[in-house]
Amino acid sequence: MAGETPQLSAEERAGRPFPVSWDQFHRDCRALTWRLNEVGPFHAVIAITRGGLVPAAIVARELGVRVIDTVCIASYDHDKQGELQVLKGISDAAMKLGGGTGKGLLIVDDLVDTGKTGKLVREMLPDAHFATVYAKPKGRPLVDTFITEVSQDTWIFFPWDTALSYHPPLRDGAA
């Protein structure tokens, strides 16, 4: 669209790759729960699928929350963001727990990037608390609590999207 910043491809963003291991992710999620524990208690956790499922499980476990719902949104085809599609909305039971506006509910996602996904969910639950593990500057104003900020041109590689592979030594012929 005219006037909008052009989208960067994964290759362009990979100029600043930010790989996250399972161990690191678990520690960052635990750090997030330390902060959220000061804000709660929460009646339920709402995970933004699919990336929000992993932190939601860890956060819910740490905070002792047993009601977990999902809002299922698809937008990125790997690195390219298209139109947001709500494949499943928030359940009536969770809506009721949040009094219709999300009060006392905790929305969890792995990250905010442009903020488009977070904005859409915030519109569904304006009074909910929104937490992500990572945040990029464009999406950051939408988030109530997060752990690590990375630059907008960084691409975060999550452990469920990656695998260990051989990396050649820096110095030629050192193998």
Ligand SMILES: O=P(O)(O)OC[C@H]1O[C@H](OP(=O)(O)OP(=O)(O)O)[C@H](O)[C@@H]1O
């Ligand atoms: O702030 P935004 O620019 O909207 O991007 C952030 C969203 O993008 C990713 O999800 P994605 O749509 O790739 O789906 P997935 O969670 O199923 O991988 C990520 O998990 C966030 O939900």
Ligand code: HPA
């Ligand atoms: O930096 C990212 N990493 C993985 N998925 C994403 N979806 C939007 N931004 C990202």
Ligand SMILES: [Mg+2]
């Ligand atoms: Mg997602």
